[in-house]
Amino acid sequence: MKAMVCPKYGSPDVLQLQEVEKPTPKDDELLVEIHAASANALDWHTMRGEPFMSRLMGTGLLAPKNKILGADIAGRVESVGRNVTRFQPGDAVFGDTYWCGFGGFAQYVSVPEYALAPKPANLTFEEAASAPQGMITALHSLRDQGQLQPGQKVLINGAAGTVGTFSVQVARWLNGEVTAVCGTRNVDMVRALGADHVIDYSQEDFTQNGERYDLIVDNAASRSLSEYQRALAPGGSYVMVGYTFSLLLQVLLLGSWRAKRNDVSIGLLNPTENRKDLDEVRAILESGAVVPVIDKQYPLSRLPDAIRYLEEGHARGKVVITVAHNGAA
Ligand SMILES: NC(=O)c1ccc[n+]([C@@H]2O[C@H](COP(=O)([O-])OP(=O)(O)OC[C@H]3O[C@@H](n4cnc5c(N)ncnc54)[C@H](OP(=O)(O)O)[C@@H]3O)[C@@H](O)[C@H]2O)c1
Numbered sequence: 097m098k099a100m101v102c103p104k105y106g107s108p109d110v111l112q113l114q115e116v117e118k119p120t121p122k123d124d125e126l127l128v129e130i131h132a133a134s135a136n137a138l139d140w141h142t143m144r145g146e147p148f149m150s151r152l153m154g155t156g157l158l159a160p161k162n163k164i165l166g167a168d169i170a171g172r173v174e175s176v177g178r179n180v181t182r183f184q185p186g187d188a189v190f191g192d193t194y195w196c197g198f199g200g201f202a203q204y205v206s207v208p209e210y211a212l213a214p215k216p217a218n219l220t221f222e223e224a225a226s227a228p229q230g231m232i233t234a235l236h237s238l239r240d241q242g243q244l245q246p247g248q249k250v251l252i253n254g255a256a257g258t259v260g261t262f263s264v265q266v267a268r269w270l271n272g273e274v275t276a277v278c279g280t281r282n283v284d285m286v287r288a289l290g291a292d293h294v295i296d297y298s299q300e301d302f303t304q305n306g307e308r309y310d311l312i313v314d315n316a317a318s319r320s321l322s323e324y325q326r327a328l329a330p331g332g333s334y335v336m337v338g339y340t341f342s343l344l345l346q347v348l349l350l351g352s353w354r355a356k357r358n359d360v361s362i363g364l365l366n367p368t369e370n371r372k373d374l375d376e377v378r379a380i381l382e383s384g385a386v387v388p389v390i391d392k393q394y395p396l397s398r399l400p401d402a403i404r405y406l407e408e409g410h411a412r413g414k415v416v417i418t419v420a421h422n423g424a425a
Contacts, residue, residue, distance in 0.1 A: 099202030100166075100399045104159045105145035108400035108407075116164075119199075119206035123177040126209060128189060130171040132225035133200040133396075133417040136258055137338075139165045140403050142198075147341065166200025166417070167193050170215055170225035180209050188215040190378075192228035195369045201399055203419055213374040216381040219388070224381075226388040226414035230259050231377045234266040237335045237365050242311045246271035251302060251309040251327065254316030254338055255291065256282035258406070261413045263313055264289045265386040275309065277302055277316070282412060289389070303327045313337060321346040321362070325354055333361040389413030395420065 097118040100111050121127045141147070142155055142165055151157050170190040173183050183189065191212035199205035215224045238244045244267060252263045255276035267274045268290035276291035283294050295302050303319055308329035317338040324334050336347055344364070351362040380386050391412040394402040402415050 097203040098396065099164050100396055101163050102143050102160050102165055103163060105143070108140075108143070108403040110143070111400045111403070113397050113399075116202070118204050121175060121177045121206040123179045124208050125206045126176045126180055126183055126189075126212065127174045127204055127206050128169065128171045128191075128212070129174045129204055129421065130169050130200060130202060130419045131221035132170050132419060133166045134168040134226045134229075135399070135402050135406050135415045135417060136167060136229045137406070138167060138194065138229065139201075140407050143403065162198040164199045164202050164205075166198055166202070168225050168228045168230075169193060169200040169205060170221040171419075174204065182209050183212065183214075188221070189213065190215045190221075190224035190228065191374060192232065194229070201396060201417060203396075203421060210371045211374075213378045216378050218382055218384070222390060222393060222416045222418065223388045226390055226416055227262070227377060227381060227386075228374060230262040230388075230414065231266070231380070231386065232370075232373045233259050233337060233365070233367070234262040235373065235376070236368065236370075237313045237337050238263065238266050238272070238311070239270055241363065241365055242313060242333055242335045244270045244272045244311050247273065248310035249273045249275065249308075249329070250311040250313065251275045251277065251307075252291075253277045253302070253312065253314045253318060255286050255294075256413075257315065257409075257411050258414055259315045259337060260286075261289060261389040262386065263315060264291050266380075267313075269380065269385045272311070275302070275307070279410070285389070285412060308332070311335070317343045321350060321354065325358055325360060325362070328358075328360045330359050333363075335363060335365055337365045339364075390416050392416070393418055 101114045173187045189212040250272040256278035274291045275293040276286045277295045303323040312334045315338045355362045393416045
C-alpha cells in the first residue's frame with residue numbers, strides 16, 4: 097500500500113510517499129481502507145519531535161516511534177479480527193488512532209475497535225475524518241475540564257482554526273454564552289458558527305475591555321497568564337489547550353498559586369483517552385448541532401504541503417487529506 101512515511105524528525109521535507117506492507121489485523125483489530133484523514137497540530141509536533149519533552153514521554157528519542165502519522169481517519173472496514181464484535185467488512189467508520197499508534201496517512205490502517213465508531217450517516221468521509229481530534233478536544237476542554245454550565249459566559253481564544261471551529265459550536269451546544277476571538281478575516285465565519293459575540297484580536301484586547309468570563313478556553317496561547325486571569329470572573333476557570341513554552345511554564349510554576357490567591361481555577365488540558373467519546377461525537381454530528389468546517393483538501397501525496405499550511409497557524413477549520421485507491425495517491 098502507499099503511505100506517507102516520517103523516517104526521522106524534521107520539517108515537512110522529511111515526509112516520503114512510499115510503498116509499504118499492508119497491515120494485517122490482529123484478533124482484536126480491524127483493517128480499514130482509508131478514504132480520508134485530517135491533519136492536526138499533533139501531527140506536525142510529532143513530525144518535528146517538539147516539544148523535546150514529548151520524545152522522553154514516548155514519541156521516540158532520536159526518531160519517531162510511529163513512522164506513519166495521522167490520527168483522524170474515515171473509511172470502510174475491509175476485514176476484521178476474530179474477536180471484533182461491533183463491526184463487519186463494508187461498514188463505514190471514522191475514528192481517532194492517536195491512542196493506538198497513528199497510521200492514518202496511508203491507504204490502510206489496522207486498529208483496535210475501540211478507536212472507531214460508525215461514520216455519522218449525514219457526513220462525507222472527508223467531513224467525518226475532520227472531526228475526532230478537534231471535537232474530542234472541544235468536549236474535554238469545555239464540558240469535562242471547564243465544566244461549562246448553561247448560560248455561563250465562555251471565551252474561546254483561537255476560535256477559527258482546527259480546534260476552535262469545533263470549540264465555538266460545542267460551547268453553543270452546551271448553551272454557553274459564547275465570545276469568540278479570531279483575526280479579521282474570520283469574524284463572519286465564526287459568527288456564522290454560532291458565537292454570540294466576536295472579538296477581532298487585531299482591533300480589541302479582550303483582557304483590557306472590562307469583560308469577565310466564567311470560562312476561558314485557550315486554543316491560541318497568545319497572552320500571558322496574568323492577562324488571562326484578569327479576564328476571569330470570580331470562581332472562573334482557565335483551560336490551556338494550545339501552548340507556548342513560556343505560557344506552559346507560567347501555568348506549571350504559578351498556576352496553583354495564582355488560582356488560590358484569586359479564587360479561580362487554572363489548568364492545562366490533559367488529553368485523556370475516553371472510549372465513549374467517539375460515539376458521543378457521532379451522535380452530536382448526526383444531530384446537526386456541530387458541522388465540520390473544511391478549509392482545504394490535499395491528496396496524500398501532498399501531505400507535506402498540507403502540514404506546511406497548518407504550521408502557519410491560520411487554518412480556517414480543518415485540513416483534510418484525501419486517499420485514493422486507484423493506483424494514484
Ligand atoms: N488539533 C488538536 O486536536 C489539538 C488537540 C489538543 C491541543 N491542541 C493544541 O491547540 C492549539 C491550537 O490548535 P489548532 O489545531 O486549533 O491550531 P490552528 O488550526 O493552527 O489554529 C490556530 C488559531 O489561533 C488563532 N490565532 C492566531 N493568533 C491569535 C491571537 N493572537 N489571538 C487569538 N487567536 C489567534 C488563529 O486565528 P486567525 O487565523 O484568525 O488568526 C487560528 O484560528 C495548538 O497549540 C495545538 O497543539 C490541538
